Amino acid sequence: MVHGSRPASSPAPLLKGVTSHPQLSSAAVTWEIDAPAERRTAVDAVLARSDLQETMPGRLRPCANPECRRFLLDRSETNRGRWCSMALCGNRMKARRHYQRTREAAAE
Ligand SMILES: [Zn+2]
Structure with missing residues (x-):
């Protein structure tokens, strides 16, 4: 992996x-x-x-933050986890997307 x-x-x-x-x-x-x-x-x-x-087949995957080197073990029912940690990468990536959306909206 x-x-x-x-x-x-x-x-x-x-x-x-x-x-x-x-x-x-x-x-x-x-x-x-x-x-x-x-x-x-x-x-x-x-x-x-x-x-x-x-x-736990299909449950171990790299964190979706391209700058993060961690992996996550998804124990959720839906198996759709993306972040090693919501507090670290999840919130960081959501804040980044929000910032990009507001910048794009301001530029229009
Ligand atoms: Zn991460």
Whole structure:
């Protein structure tokens, strides 16, 4: 997943050599990821994204503010969220559109 028009690169190189092993506790079996320390954060991000694609398909997307680098996870019923945060980008973009409309109206 990327912002802008750059094509997404495959996460395959990040996952090369990554393995997991079972961790047994009294309650359950969990799987521990074995990844090189320098790639651990990137591996966690790839796994989290994969999990979201499976559990919440079509819900993770880039913020619609072209100057914002954040993503949003849309939990709304309509799945039409556009902003990482209404307080940050939503209000900022609405104010910008309002400003442009009033400028265009004044210029006519
Ligand atoms: Zn944003």
